[in-house]
Amino acid sequence: MSLDLLFDPLFRLPFITGLLLAGLLPLIGMFLRLRGEWLAALAFAQMASAGALVAMVTDVPMLLGGALAALAAALVKGLMARAGAHAYALMMLAAWGAGVLLVANHPLAEQAGHALFDGQLYFTGEAHLVASLVAWSVAAPVLGWLNRSLLLAHVFPEFHRARGLDPRPRLMVFDVLAGMVIALATVSIGVMAAFALVFVPPLIASRFGRSWRAGLALAALVGMLGYSAAFVLSLGFDQPFGPVCALLLVGLVVVSSVKSDRL
Amino acid sequence: MGEVLLRVEGLVAGYAAPVAGPLAFTLRRGEILGLAGPNGAGKSTLLKALWGGVKVFAGQVRKPPGVRISHQAQGFPDLRGIPLTGRELLALTGAPSEGLPLWLAERLGLRLDRLSGGQLQFLRLWACLMAPADVVLLDEPSNNLDRAGVDYLADWLGRAHAGQGIVIVSHDPALIERVCTRVVQVDARSAQE
Numbered sequence: 001m002s003l004d005l006l007f008d009p010l011f012r013l014p015f016i017t018g019l020l021l022a023g024l025l026p027l028i029g030m031f032l033r034l035r036g037e038w039l040a041a042l043a044f045a046q047m048a049s050a051g052a053l054v055a056m057v058t059d060v061p062m063l064l065g066g067a068l069a070a071l072a073a074a075l076v077k078g079l080m081a082r083a084g085a086h087a088y089a090l091m092m093l094a095a096w097g098a099g100v101l102l103v104a105n106h107p108l109a110e111q112a113g114h115a116l117f118d119g120q121l122y123f124t125g126e127a128h129l130v131a132s133l134v135a136w137s138v139a140a141p142v143l144g145w146l147n148r149s150l151l152l153a154h155v156f157p158e159f160h161r162a163r164g165l166d167p168r169p170r171l172m173v174f175d176v177l178a179g180m181v182i183a184l185a186t187v188s189i190g191v192m193a194a195f196a197l198v199f200v201p202p203l204i205a206s207r208f209g210r211s212w213r214a215g216l217a218l219a220a221l222v223g224m225l226g227y228s229a230a231f232v233l234s235l236g237f238d239q240p241f242g243p244v245c246a247l248l249l250v251g252l253v254v255v256s257s258v259k260s261d262r263l
Numbered sequence: 264m265g266e267v268l269l270r271v272e273g274l275v276a277g278y279a280a281p282v283a284g285p286l287a288f289t290l291r292r293g294e295i296l297g298l299a300g301p302n303g304a305g306k307s308t309l310l311k312a313l314w315g316g317v318k319v320f321a322g323q324v325r326k327p328p329g330v331r332i333s334h335q336a337q338g339f340p341d342l343r344g345i346p347l348t349g350r351e352l353l354a355l356t357g358a359p360s361e362g363l364p365l366w367l368a369e370r371l372g373l374r375l376d377r378l379s380g381g382q383l384q385f386l387r388l389w390a391c392l393m394a395p396a397d398v399v400l401l402d403e404p405s406n407n408l409d410r411a412g413v414d415y416l417a418d419w420l421g422r423a424h425a426g427q428g429i430v431i432v433s434h435d436p437a438l439i440e441r442v443c444t445r446v447v448q449v450d451a452r453s454a455q456e
Contacts, residue, residue, distance in 0.1 A: 034345060151347065152355050154340055156391070159356065162314040162334040162400070209346030210374065 014124045020132040021185045022227030026201035026219035033202045041198040043088035045191045046095035047073040048183035049116045070183030074175040119190025119242020128188045190242040200249035265292030268428040273322030276312035281320045283308040290428040297443035298432045304449045306432040333396035358393035380407045
């Protein structure tokens, strides 16, 4: 294992970009988990990857293509709220099929496809970092504003409607925010790494968080620590980042479950 | 006589088809109105119809502008794996913790999925009852409560409802008789004061 590359300035920018996203994705994941919609994260990620590939072969920035596809997914999700998991599964299948066919048939899409599916975050550039900073500066206050509405919608579904208020616009704002952040993460760190960071840290925080606020903080912390460890391991052992990140986070769940059962 | 908060006239409600009503009553501030009747009479459906939660087929519900309604529905959403504490739950609806029974007040820092069914029911009830609202709708509030919980609820309703109008649906005639200032009997597809 060689750690020399860790101190190479070339990898600082991808590391910081990923670290920012690794703190934000678990916060989105906490609310998706609260709403029983964690599968939507995978649908958003798959849609974003397909959109990014289409963008690449049509000479449009991948970030833009991913964001537009995720936005479309968020709108479909909002409009098909009753379809629930069915809509997410259909979006996932359609996006995966389109993405793989593009990779198989278009030489330009092949390298980008591998980066998206393997999670080669070392290809991220300055635009991803700027977008991640913007995502944080937008998402943090918006999530703070949505927090009460999203919790009430789950715990007391009648609360707003009994007062003559329609909660759907705020829920739609969350869908769009989640779609945008996951799209950015997908084109920065890959499909499955983004999904793992949305899904696993909230799973651990839900188990060990002593309160909602503490759970949010714990989820973000687990995401950032898990990401950092995965970054070091993948670079040190010259392995693709996505699978290392996913395996490490799943390992964390297994270890914390065993520890929890023994307590 | 307190201010009129709800005036219900010939209310028939349901889902794909009418299942309850007609219902007629007037609720004033300071009153506790009981909707009593057998299972299946449509009491919960009528309660939801008071704020538009189900389809209204006939009649109307009139309320002055600005009247806020708080509704405690039957049943819990699944709270397993959600690290929300009792204190955080009360903050969501704006309900104060002052006045809670000691056996619950000392558990406010615990996660909701660590509470018993009765403790959780009382806390949800309290969060709706004490939320800033003019009209409070309680659907089977004594479900899951032990004798001490029902007694505490009845005592509290007996002395702390002057600022609100409350409608209670219950199949427990003892609770209805103990706390309600008036009772409307709901029978299948017919209810009049």
